[in-house]
Amino acid sequence: MGLPVRKNRTAPPPPTCALGECMNLLRPAWAANVVWYLGAAPRRFGELRRDLPSISARVLSARLRTLESQGVVERRAIDTSPPTSEYLLTDLGRELIPALRTIVAVGEQLKQRPPARPARHSR
């Protein structure tokens, strides 16, 4: 995972900047959406599946585990019958919400823009 790395690099690897660190978390499909929905309220696995109608269980599971391992999401096993679990953002994870809010705002404008022209050069 992570930014693709050149194999035949003749120069030392670039100083992995902090922007890439965090984008690596948000890049995979649905990752940002999962954080976004967890920002609204703690949620269980099945709830997230309904929030994100077309996500597959495999991917949701993978996202949650990665986000958890990075300290963005916390999982709480609830000892009921049958056993359930819920996920919530950590303090670190909550820091992402304002950023995502801004990104949503840009997204809104993108949706209302004239259809994107191809933008070719020097033809």
Place this chain on the structure above:
Amino acid sequence: MGLPVRKNRTAPPPPTCALGECMNLLRPAWAANVVWYLGAAPRRFGELRRDLPSISARVLSARLRTLESQGVVERRAIDTSPPTSEYLLTDLGRELIPALRTIVAVGEQLKQRPPARPARHSR
């Protein structure tokens, strides 16, 4: 491009939310970095290549064209000899900078965190 779409969906497609719209722009490799560097100052193609030491010309070119087509980046041909060009953020593109700043802040903390444990469940 865009979020993967299920083929065998029995329910109507989810309302493509604005978060996904914008993340689609930032998701491809180096895209956020390109915006970030352009936020600091207008830059030429070659300058960006030096800013992002391990990006390939092919990918940089592709990112710039996509960002331009979406109205986030503007290209200005400078009629010198030899002809050069420079890229800069549009007003819309500049809206992303505060968001990226927040993301960088989270990235800083991620770098200083204890090494991510695998996080497997119910073993």
Place this chain on the structure above:
DNA sequence: CTGAATCCAGTCGGATACTG
């Protein structure tokens, strides 16, 4: 319900070579 495992098609992006 909450996941994990397997399979596999489609995409992404690096390497390389070439043009104006």
Place this chain on the structure above:
DNA sequence: CAGTATCCGACTGGATTCAG
């Protein structure tokens, strides 16, 4: 310098199946 074209391996993520 500022890109574009082609080739191709690696990775992503959907579908499906199975388990606790």
